[in-house]
Amino acid sequence: MIDRRTALAGVAGMFGAALYAPIARAAGLAQQPAAGIPPISEGPPSAPVFTPAQRALMTALSERVLPTTDTPGAIAADVPAFIEKLLADWARPEDRAPIIAGLDAIEARCLQDYKVAGARATAAQHDALLTLAMNDGLPSGGAFFTAFRQLVITGYYTSEIGITQEREYLPVPGEYNGAFPYSQVNKVYSS
Structure with a gap:
Protein backbone atom coordinates (compact mmCIF):
# COMPACT_ATOMS: atom_id res chain seq x y z
CA MET A 1 0.00 0.00 0.00
CA ILE A 2 1.19 3.51 -0.76
CA ASP A 3 1.95 5.67 2.28
CA ARG A 4 0.97 9.30 2.76
CA ARG A 5 4.52 10.62 2.41
CA THR A 6 4.98 8.96 -0.99
CA ALA A 7 1.56 10.15 -2.14
CA LEU A 8 2.42 13.67 -1.03
CA ALA A 9 5.42 13.70 -3.34
CA GLY A 10 3.13 12.76 -6.23
CA VAL A 11 0.53 15.43 -5.39
CA ALA A 12 3.14 18.20 -5.36
CA GLY A 13 3.37 18.17 -9.16
CA MET A 14 -0.35 18.92 -9.43
CA PHE A 15 0.06 22.50 -8.17
CA GLY A 16 3.32 23.39 -9.89
CA ALA A 17 5.23 26.54 -8.94
CA ALA A 18 2.34 27.93 -6.86
CA LEU A 19 2.63 25.14 -4.29
CA TYR A 20 1.86 26.21 -0.71
CA ALA A 21 5.18 26.25 1.20
CA PRO A 22 4.43 23.64 3.93
CA ILE A 23 3.26 21.16 1.30
CA ALA A 24 6.40 21.81 -0.74
CA ARG A 25 8.58 21.22 2.33
CA ALA A 26 6.78 18.01 3.16
CA ALA A 27 6.95 16.81 -0.44
CA GLY A 28 10.68 17.57 -0.58
CA LEU A 29 11.19 15.40 2.48
CA ALA A 30 9.24 12.63 0.81
CA GLN A 31 11.99 12.45 -1.78
CA GLN A 32 14.86 12.80 0.74
CA PRO A 33 13.65 11.53 4.12
CA ALA A 34 15.38 13.18 7.05
CA ALA A 35 16.29 11.06 10.04
CA GLY A 36 14.02 11.45 13.02
CA ILE A 37 11.23 13.38 11.26
CA PRO A 38 7.95 11.48 11.61
CA PRO A 39 5.65 11.02 8.62
CA ILE A 40 2.90 13.63 8.46
CA SER A 41 0.15 11.12 9.13
CA GLU A 42 1.52 9.92 12.49
CA GLY A 43 0.54 11.41 15.82
CA PRO A 44 -1.23 14.56 16.86
CA PRO A 45 0.06 18.03 15.99
CA SER A 46 2.97 19.17 18.13
CA ALA A 47 0.99 22.27 19.13
CA PRO A 48 -2.56 23.46 18.51
CA VAL A 49 -2.82 25.81 15.55
CA PHE A 50 -6.49 26.76 15.69
CA THR A 51 -8.85 27.99 18.37
CA PRO A 52 -11.90 25.72 18.82
CA ALA A 53 -14.02 28.12 16.70
CA GLN A 54 -11.38 28.25 13.93
CA ARG A 55 -11.04 24.46 13.98
CA ALA A 56 -14.81 24.00 13.65
CA LEU A 57 -14.98 26.49 10.77
CA MET A 58 -11.96 24.95 9.04
CA THR A 59 -13.60 21.52 9.33
CA ALA A 60 -16.89 22.74 7.86
CA LEU A 61 -15.15 24.58 5.00
CA THR A 69 -20.95 12.43 -2.64
CA ASP A 70 -20.90 8.81 -3.77
CA THR A 71 -17.47 8.74 -2.12
CA PRO A 72 -16.52 10.02 1.35
CA GLY A 73 -15.68 13.70 1.74
CA ALA A 74 -12.91 15.65 3.44
CA ILE A 75 -14.13 15.04 6.98
CA ALA A 76 -14.33 11.27 6.51
CA ALA A 77 -10.79 11.34 5.07
CA ASP A 78 -9.62 13.15 8.24
CA VAL A 79 -8.48 16.17 6.22
CA PRO A 80 -8.98 18.66 9.10
CA ALA A 81 -6.53 16.72 11.27
CA PHE A 82 -4.07 16.58 8.35
CA ILE A 83 -4.32 20.36 7.90
CA GLU A 84 -3.66 21.06 11.56
CA LYS A 85 -0.77 18.56 11.65
CA LEU A 86 0.80 20.06 8.54
CA LEU A 87 0.44 23.62 9.82
CA ALA A 88 1.73 22.73 13.29
CA ASP A 89 4.71 20.63 12.27
CA TRP A 90 5.66 21.71 8.74
CA ALA A 91 4.65 25.37 8.49
CA ARG A 92 6.46 28.46 9.60
CA PRO A 93 4.46 31.17 11.40
CA GLU A 94 4.30 33.24 8.19
CA ASP A 95 2.87 30.20 6.36
CA ARG A 96 0.04 29.93 8.90
CA ALA A 97 -0.84 33.63 8.68
CA PRO A 98 -3.04 33.50 5.53
CA ILE A 99 -4.98 30.51 6.84
CA ILE A 100 -5.64 32.05 10.26
CA ALA A 101 -6.42 35.48 8.77
CA GLY A 102 -8.73 33.93 6.18
CA LEU A 103 -10.64 31.91 8.77
CA ASP A 104 -11.01 35.01 10.94
CA ALA A 105 -12.22 37.08 7.95
CA ILE A 106 -14.76 34.40 7.00
CA GLU A 107 -15.96 34.18 10.60
CA ALA A 108 -16.40 37.96 10.79
CA ARG A 109 -18.23 38.11 7.46
CA CYS A 110 -20.46 35.21 8.43
CA LEU A 111 -21.43 36.96 11.66
CA GLN A 112 -22.01 40.20 9.76
CA ASP A 113 -24.02 38.75 6.86
CA TYR A 114 -25.78 35.73 8.39
CA LYS A 115 -25.72 36.46 12.15
CA VAL A 116 -24.39 32.96 12.93
CA ALA A 117 -20.98 31.56 13.81
CA GLY A 118 -19.08 30.27 10.81
CA ALA A 119 -19.25 26.64 11.88
CA ARG A 120 -23.06 26.87 12.16
CA ALA A 121 -23.62 28.40 8.74
CA THR A 122 -25.40 26.39 6.06
CA ALA A 123 -23.63 24.73 3.15
CA ALA A 124 -24.93 27.46 0.81
CA GLN A 125 -23.58 30.15 3.14
CA HIS A 126 -20.20 28.40 3.33
CA ASP A 127 -20.13 28.19 -0.47
CA ALA A 128 -20.90 31.93 -0.74
CA LEU A 129 -18.16 32.78 1.76
CA LEU A 130 -15.61 30.55 0.01
CA THR A 131 -16.54 32.13 -3.34
CA LEU A 132 -16.08 35.57 -1.80
CA ALA A 133 -12.65 34.52 -0.51
CA MET A 134 -11.72 32.97 -3.87
CA ASN A 135 -12.56 36.25 -5.63
CA ASP A 136 -10.50 38.18 -3.05
CA GLY A 137 -13.63 39.82 -1.66
CA LEU A 138 -12.40 39.36 1.92
CA PRO A 139 -9.22 40.61 3.57
CA SER A 140 -6.53 38.01 2.74
CA GLY A 141 -9.23 36.08 0.85
CA GLY A 142 -7.27 35.10 -2.25
CA ALA A 143 -4.19 33.99 -0.32
CA PHE A 144 -6.38 32.05 2.10
CA PHE A 145 -8.42 30.33 -0.59
CA THR A 146 -5.43 29.22 -2.67
CA ALA A 147 -3.56 27.80 0.33
CA PHE A 148 -6.65 26.28 1.95
CA ARG A 149 -7.81 24.55 -1.23
CA GLN A 150 -4.32 23.07 -1.72
CA LEU A 151 -4.31 21.82 1.88
CA VAL A 152 -7.72 20.16 1.49
CA ILE A 153 -6.93 18.56 -1.87
CA THR A 154 -3.51 17.36 -0.71
CA GLY A 155 -4.93 16.00 2.56
CA TYR A 156 -7.69 14.19 0.73
CA TYR A 157 -5.71 12.66 -2.10
CA THR A 158 -2.93 11.49 0.20
CA SER A 159 -5.40 9.82 2.59
CA GLU A 160 -6.35 6.17 2.38
CA ILE A 161 -9.90 7.16 1.40
CA GLY A 162 -8.69 9.46 -1.38
CA ILE A 163 -6.29 6.90 -2.76
CA THR A 164 -8.50 3.82 -2.52
CA GLN A 165 -12.11 5.04 -2.74
CA GLU A 166 -12.04 8.23 -4.81
CA ARG A 167 -9.38 6.77 -7.05
CA GLU A 168 -8.59 3.16 -7.59
CA TYR A 169 -5.19 2.15 -6.33
CA LEU A 170 -3.24 -0.26 -8.52
CA PRO A 171 0.35 -0.73 -7.37
CA VAL A 172 1.14 -2.27 -10.76
CA PRO A 173 -1.33 -1.25 -13.49
CA GLY A 174 -2.81 -3.94 -15.69
CA GLU A 175 -1.96 -4.66 -19.27
CA TYR A 176 -1.89 -1.97 -21.93
CA ASN A 177 -4.95 -1.83 -24.17
CA GLY A 178 -4.72 1.01 -26.70
CA ALA A 179 -8.30 0.40 -27.88
CA PHE A 180 -9.97 0.44 -24.45
CA PRO A 181 -13.32 2.24 -24.81
CA TYR A 182 -13.40 5.49 -22.84
CA SER A 183 -17.02 4.85 -21.88
CA GLN A 184 -15.82 1.92 -19.74
CA VAL A 185 -13.41 4.02 -17.66
CA ASN A 186 -14.90 4.19 -14.17
CA LYS A 187 -12.19 5.74 -12.02
CA VAL A 188 -8.86 7.44 -12.43
CA TYR A 189 -6.08 5.15 -11.25
CA SER A 190 -3.25 6.15 -8.97
CA SER A 191 -0.08 4.22 -8.43
Missing part, protein backbone atom coordinates in the same frame (compact mmCIF):
# COMPACT_ATOMS: atom_id res chain seq x y z
CA SER A 62 -12.95 21.57 4.16
CA GLU A 63 -16.10 19.51 3.63
CA ARG A 64 -17.38 22.19 1.22
CA VAL A 65 -14.18 21.99 -0.84
CA LEU A 66 -14.47 18.18 -1.09
CA PRO A 67 -17.99 17.21 -0.01
CA THR A 68 -19.35 13.74 0.55
Whole structure:
Protein backbone atom coordinates (compact mmCIF):
# COMPACT_ATOMS: atom_id res chain seq x y z
CA MET A 1 0.00 0.00 0.00
CA ILE A 2 1.19 3.51 -0.76
CA ASP A 3 1.95 5.67 2.28
CA ARG A 4 0.97 9.30 2.76
CA ARG A 5 4.52 10.62 2.41
CA THR A 6 4.98 8.96 -0.99
CA ALA A 7 1.56 10.15 -2.14
CA LEU A 8 2.42 13.67 -1.03
CA ALA A 9 5.42 13.70 -3.34
CA GLY A 10 3.13 12.76 -6.23
CA VAL A 11 0.53 15.43 -5.39
CA ALA A 12 3.14 18.20 -5.36
CA GLY A 13 3.37 18.17 -9.16
CA MET A 14 -0.35 18.92 -9.43
CA PHE A 15 0.06 22.50 -8.17
CA GLY A 16 3.32 23.39 -9.89
CA ALA A 17 5.23 26.54 -8.94
CA ALA A 18 2.34 27.93 -6.86
CA LEU A 19 2.63 25.14 -4.29
CA TYR A 20 1.86 26.21 -0.71
CA ALA A 21 5.18 26.25 1.20
CA PRO A 22 4.43 23.64 3.93
CA ILE A 23 3.26 21.16 1.30
CA ALA A 24 6.40 21.81 -0.74
CA ARG A 25 8.58 21.22 2.33
CA ALA A 26 6.78 18.01 3.16
CA ALA A 27 6.95 16.81 -0.44
CA GLY A 28 10.68 17.57 -0.58
CA LEU A 29 11.19 15.40 2.48
CA ALA A 30 9.24 12.63 0.81
CA GLN A 31 11.99 12.45 -1.78
CA GLN A 32 14.86 12.80 0.74
CA PRO A 33 13.65 11.53 4.12
CA ALA A 34 15.38 13.18 7.05
CA ALA A 35 16.29 11.06 10.04
CA GLY A 36 14.02 11.45 13.02
CA ILE A 37 11.23 13.38 11.26
CA PRO A 38 7.95 11.48 11.61
CA PRO A 39 5.65 11.02 8.62
CA ILE A 40 2.90 13.63 8.46
CA SER A 41 0.15 11.12 9.13
CA GLU A 42 1.52 9.92 12.49
CA GLY A 43 0.54 11.41 15.82
CA PRO A 44 -1.23 14.56 16.86
CA PRO A 45 0.06 18.03 15.99
CA SER A 46 2.97 19.17 18.13
CA ALA A 47 0.99 22.27 19.13
CA PRO A 48 -2.56 23.46 18.51
CA VAL A 49 -2.82 25.81 15.55
CA PHE A 50 -6.49 26.76 15.69
CA THR A 51 -8.85 27.99 18.37
CA PRO A 52 -11.90 25.72 18.82
CA ALA A 53 -14.02 28.12 16.70
CA GLN A 54 -11.38 28.25 13.93
CA ARG A 55 -11.04 24.46 13.98
CA ALA A 56 -14.81 24.00 13.65
CA LEU A 57 -14.98 26.49 10.77
CA MET A 58 -11.96 24.95 9.04
CA THR A 59 -13.60 21.52 9.33
CA ALA A 60 -16.89 22.74 7.86
CA LEU A 61 -15.15 24.58 5.00
CA SER A 62 -12.95 21.57 4.16
CA GLU A 63 -16.10 19.51 3.63
CA ARG A 64 -17.38 22.19 1.22
CA VAL A 65 -14.18 21.99 -0.84
CA LEU A 66 -14.47 18.18 -1.09
CA PRO A 67 -17.99 17.21 -0.01
CA THR A 68 -19.35 13.74 0.55
CA THR A 69 -20.95 12.43 -2.64
CA ASP A 70 -20.90 8.81 -3.77
CA THR A 71 -17.47 8.74 -2.12
CA PRO A 72 -16.52 10.02 1.35
CA GLY A 73 -15.68 13.70 1.74
CA ALA A 74 -12.91 15.65 3.44
CA ILE A 75 -14.13 15.04 6.98
CA ALA A 76 -14.33 11.27 6.51
CA ALA A 77 -10.79 11.34 5.07
CA ASP A 78 -9.62 13.15 8.24
CA VAL A 79 -8.48 16.17 6.22
CA PRO A 80 -8.98 18.66 9.10
CA ALA A 81 -6.53 16.72 11.27
CA PHE A 82 -4.07 16.58 8.35
CA ILE A 83 -4.32 20.36 7.90
CA GLU A 84 -3.66 21.06 11.56
CA LYS A 85 -0.77 18.56 11.65
CA LEU A 86 0.80 20.06 8.54
CA LEU A 87 0.44 23.62 9.82
CA ALA A 88 1.73 22.73 13.29
CA ASP A 89 4.71 20.63 12.27
CA TRP A 90 5.66 21.71 8.74
CA ALA A 91 4.65 25.37 8.49
CA ARG A 92 6.46 28.46 9.60
CA PRO A 93 4.46 31.17 11.40
CA GLU A 94 4.30 33.24 8.19
CA ASP A 95 2.87 30.20 6.36
CA ARG A 96 0.04 29.93 8.90
CA ALA A 97 -0.84 33.63 8.68
CA PRO A 98 -3.04 33.50 5.53
CA ILE A 99 -4.98 30.51 6.84
CA ILE A 100 -5.64 32.05 10.26
CA ALA A 101 -6.42 35.48 8.77
CA GLY A 102 -8.73 33.93 6.18
CA LEU A 103 -10.64 31.91 8.77
CA ASP A 104 -11.01 35.01 10.94
CA ALA A 105 -12.22 37.08 7.95
CA ILE A 106 -14.76 34.40 7.00
CA GLU A 107 -15.96 34.18 10.60
CA ALA A 108 -16.40 37.96 10.79
CA ARG A 109 -18.23 38.11 7.46
CA CYS A 110 -20.46 35.21 8.43
CA LEU A 111 -21.43 36.96 11.66
CA GLN A 112 -22.01 40.20 9.76
CA ASP A 113 -24.02 38.75 6.86
CA TYR A 114 -25.78 35.73 8.39
CA LYS A 115 -25.72 36.46 12.15
CA VAL A 116 -24.39 32.96 12.93
CA ALA A 117 -20.98 31.56 13.81
CA GLY A 118 -19.08 30.27 10.81
CA ALA A 119 -19.25 26.64 11.88
CA ARG A 120 -23.06 26.87 12.16
CA ALA A 121 -23.62 28.40 8.74
CA THR A 122 -25.40 26.39 6.06
CA ALA A 123 -23.63 24.73 3.15
CA ALA A 124 -24.93 27.46 0.81
CA GLN A 125 -23.58 30.15 3.14
CA HIS A 126 -20.20 28.40 3.33
CA ASP A 127 -20.13 28.19 -0.47
CA ALA A 128 -20.90 31.93 -0.74
CA LEU A 129 -18.16 32.78 1.76
CA LEU A 130 -15.61 30.55 0.01
CA THR A 131 -16.54 32.13 -3.34
CA LEU A 132 -16.08 35.57 -1.80
CA ALA A 133 -12.65 34.52 -0.51
CA MET A 134 -11.72 32.97 -3.87
CA ASN A 135 -12.56 36.25 -5.63
CA ASP A 136 -10.50 38.18 -3.05
CA GLY A 137 -13.63 39.82 -1.66
CA LEU A 138 -12.40 39.36 1.92
CA PRO A 139 -9.22 40.61 3.57
CA SER A 140 -6.53 38.01 2.74
CA GLY A 141 -9.23 36.08 0.85
CA GLY A 142 -7.27 35.10 -2.25
CA ALA A 143 -4.19 33.99 -0.32
CA PHE A 144 -6.38 32.05 2.10
CA PHE A 145 -8.42 30.33 -0.59
CA THR A 146 -5.43 29.22 -2.67
CA ALA A 147 -3.56 27.80 0.33
CA PHE A 148 -6.65 26.28 1.95
CA ARG A 149 -7.81 24.55 -1.23
CA GLN A 150 -4.32 23.07 -1.72
CA LEU A 151 -4.31 21.82 1.88
CA VAL A 152 -7.72 20.16 1.49
CA ILE A 153 -6.93 18.56 -1.87
CA THR A 154 -3.51 17.36 -0.71
CA GLY A 155 -4.93 16.00 2.56
CA TYR A 156 -7.69 14.19 0.73
CA TYR A 157 -5.71 12.66 -2.10
CA THR A 158 -2.93 11.49 0.20
CA SER A 159 -5.40 9.82 2.59
CA GLU A 160 -6.35 6.17 2.38
CA ILE A 161 -9.90 7.16 1.40
CA GLY A 162 -8.69 9.46 -1.38
CA ILE A 163 -6.29 6.90 -2.76
CA THR A 164 -8.50 3.82 -2.52
CA GLN A 165 -12.11 5.04 -2.74
CA GLU A 166 -12.04 8.23 -4.81
CA ARG A 167 -9.38 6.77 -7.05
CA GLU A 168 -8.59 3.16 -7.59
CA TYR A 169 -5.19 2.15 -6.33
CA LEU A 170 -3.24 -0.26 -8.52
CA PRO A 171 0.35 -0.73 -7.37
CA VAL A 172 1.14 -2.27 -10.76
CA PRO A 173 -1.33 -1.25 -13.49
CA GLY A 174 -2.81 -3.94 -15.69
CA GLU A 175 -1.96 -4.66 -19.27
CA TYR A 176 -1.89 -1.97 -21.93
CA ASN A 177 -4.95 -1.83 -24.17
CA GLY A 178 -4.72 1.01 -26.70
CA ALA A 179 -8.30 0.40 -27.88
CA PHE A 180 -9.97 0.44 -24.45
CA PRO A 181 -13.32 2.24 -24.81
CA TYR A 182 -13.40 5.49 -22.84
CA SER A 183 -17.02 4.85 -21.88
CA GLN A 184 -15.82 1.92 -19.74
CA VAL A 185 -13.41 4.02 -17.66
CA ASN A 186 -14.90 4.19 -14.17
CA LYS A 187 -12.19 5.74 -12.02
CA VAL A 188 -8.86 7.44 -12.43
CA TYR A 189 -6.08 5.15 -11.25
CA SER A 190 -3.25 6.15 -8.97
CA SER A 191 -0.08 4.22 -8.43
